Amino acid sequence: xxxxxxGPDDAxxxxxxxxxxxxxxxxxxxxxxxxxxxxxxxxxxxxRTEFAERGYDKTSIRRIAKAAGVxxxxxxxxxxxxxxxFAAAIELTFAPALTMPDALAxxxxxxxxxxxxxxxxxxxxxxxxxxxxxxxxxxLTNDTAAAVLRGLIExxxxxxxxxxxxxxxxxxxxxxxxxxxxxxxMLRYVIRMDPIASADTEAIIAMVAPALRRYxxxx
Numbered sequence: 001x002x003x004x005x006x007g008p009d010d011a012x013x014x015x016x017x018x019x020x021x022x023x024x025x026x027x028x029x030x031x032x033x034x035x036x037x038x039x040x041x042x043x044x045x046x047x048r049t050e051f052a053e054r055g056y057d058k059t060s061i062r063r064i065a066k067a068a069g070v071x072x073x074x075x076x077x078x079x080x081x082x083x084x085x086f087a088a089a090i091e092l093t094f095a096p097a098l099t100m101p102d103a104l105a106x107x108x109x110x111x112x113x114x115x116x117x118x119x120x121x122x123x124x125x126x127x128x129x130x131x132x133x134x135x136x137x138x139x140l141t142n143d144t145a146a147a148v149l150r151g152l153i154e155x156x157x158x159x160x161x162x163x164x165x166x167x168x169x170x171x172x173x174x175x176x177x178x179x180x181x182x183x184x185x186m187l188r189y190v191i192r193m194d195p196i197a198s199a200d201t202e203a204i205i206a207m208v209a210p211a212l213r214r215y216x217x218x219x
Contacts, residue, residue, distance in 0.1 A: 040078050042068040047079075047089040052134035056086060056145035086138075087148045093131040094152060096122050096200040104216075112177075112213030116205045117196035119181050123189060124201055133189060153178070167219060182207060 002088035046067035048057045061082055065072040079085040091098075103118045104111055122128050136144040158178060184204065187193045196204070 004129060005099065039068075039070055039074060043070060043075055043085075044088060044092060047085050048131065051089055051138060052093075052131050055134070056138040056142040057098060059086075061085070083144055085149060086145060087152070090149060091156075093135060093158075096128050097132075098156045100157055101164070104161055105164060105215065107164065107166075107219060108117070109213065110209075112211070113205060113209035113217050115177060116208050117211050119185075120201050121206060123185055129189060136186075136190065146165075165215065165216060173215045175214050177212045180202060180211060180215070184208065 043064065047059075047064045050064050050067055054063070055060050055207075059082070061075050064085065065075045068075070075085065079088055080095070100115070100118055106113055108114075122132070135149060139149045140146070158171065158174045162174045165173060167173055184196060187196045188199075188204075189197075191197075
């Protein structure tokens with residue numbers, strides 16, 4: 001029999017039928033907010049792209065959410081603030097560089113060459129170079145981005161390398177070496193100043209390796 005004005009869903013439940021489960025409150029349903037398998041990875045990929053293309057200042061949680069096909073609340077749910085999203089995105093981007101302490105383990109007379117070769121191997125690869133350049137530009141123009149990047153480099157790279165050195169002021173030495181390479185990277189890849197910009201990579205490595213070895217090994 002038809003329920004008339006009240007549809008079947010409004011009809012009283014049959015005796016003994018368990019009550020329907022209560023509707024959940026809080027975060028929107030999966031179909032609405034884009035949650036589900038792979039949502040976190042989509043958000044992180046979108047964040048990397050947005051920060052790389054727009055920089056820190058012009059990237060917003062809303063833009064990241066739109067690019068990932070999710071609700072903004074879901075971005076906050078997984079990562080928290082914009083600063084925390086940026087930190088997660090650049091850690092993924094910096095993943096190749098974060099293995100540098102392993103490449104330098106054991107020191108040795110060739111440690112300067114190994115450091116230079118390791119870093120130029122990353123910079124010379126267009127796949128890894130472009131995201132790194134975007135992060136550096138963000139750090140140069142935004143204090144928050146600079147602080148996040150500085151913390152990542154200090155905690156995950158420089159402190160680990162310094163811990164392996166048997167020289168006075170190891171952290172200072174490692175920063176000098178890193179600053180040497182970053183300065184060259186700025187001239188070669190960002191400003192593109194010749195003759196450094198067009199120099200052969202092997203020629204650069206041969207020139208800087210002795211200086212890096214002096215920073216890292218000489219008392």
